[in-house]
Amino acid sequence: MPRRFFRKLSLKREHVGQRWFLAPFRHLLHDPNLWGIRRRSVVPAFSLGLFVAFMPFPGHILISALLALALRVNIPVAIIASLVSNPLTLAPMYYTSYQLGVLLLGWAPQPVEFEMSIKWVTDTFVNIWQPLLLGCVLLGALSALLGYIVLDLLWRASLADYVAARRKRDRDAD
Numbered sequence: 516m517p518r519r520f521f522r523k524l525s526l527k528r529e530h531v532g533q534r535w536f537l538a539p540f541r542h543l544l545h546d547p548n549l550w551g552i553r554r555r556s557v558v559p560a561f562s563l564g565l566f567v568a569f570m571p572f573p574g575h576i577l578i579s580a581l582l583a584l585a586l587r588v589n590i591p592v593a594i595i596a597s598l599v600s601n602p603l604t605l606a607p608m609y610y611t612s613y614q615l616g617v618l619l620l621g622w623a624p625q626p627v628e629f630e631m632s633i634k635w636v637t638d639t640f641v642n643i644w645q646p647l648l649l650g651c652v653l654l655g656a657l658s659a660l661l662g663y664i665v666l667d668l669l670w671r672a673s674l675a676d677y678v679a680a681r682r683k684r685d686r687d688a689d
Contacts, residue, residue, distance in 0.1 A: 548587045554670045560588035562663040564596025569608060569655030571647055575600055596662070609647065612654050616646025619653075 548556040560583055567579045575597040583593035600608060617624045627643060629635065 544584075546587060549584065549590050551589070554667070554674075556587075556589045557592050558663055558667045558670060559586070560590070560592040561596045561666050562659040563588060564593040565599060565662040566655040566659035567593075568597045568600040569612065569651045569658060571609060571612070571644075571651050599658075608654070609651070612650030613643060613647045614650070615653060616648070616650035619649060620646050622646060 563582055563586065564579050567575050567582065570578070572578075576594050579593040579597040580590050583590045613627070614624065625643060627639060
């Protein structure tokens with residue numbers, strides 16, 4: 516089941532390699548691990564995407580793709596998993612990360628009101644970046660670990676069901 520699900524989401528490397536903006540990376544995109552739907556390339560890519568999704572900087576898709584390329588894991592799965600951080604989930608993710616960082620560092624939490632300006636970055640973000648980054652790294656690592664374990668177990672269970680059904684079908688045919 517996971518293989519069929521991820522196969523629907525996968526891209527063909529021939530189509531991706533023809534894009535003009537990927538010309539500098541074209542020679543790197545021929546590795547079958549980057550596009551193949553195998554447990555050994557999909558599960559780590561999913562985990563990588565979840566970790567990157569928790570990081571408090573922009574460009575999750577690009578960073579996921581570059582890290583997947585460097586680690587030789589499935590690029591589309593890493594990109595899709597990084598989309599966990601979206602406008603609906605960003606506030607709860609970063610608030611929880613900040614609270615965890617404050618708790619672990621033993622600091623007093625500060626009221627934070629976000630506004631999109633340079634003044635906010637220079638005044639407020641400078642004071643909260645350490646607990647925020649600590650919480651993001653810890654929650655990202657935890658989500659990556661849980662994602663890896665859960666997807667790996669689902670993949671193995673699906674494979675075991677497939678093998679059992681195939682054996683039963685083969686026995687019934689004889």
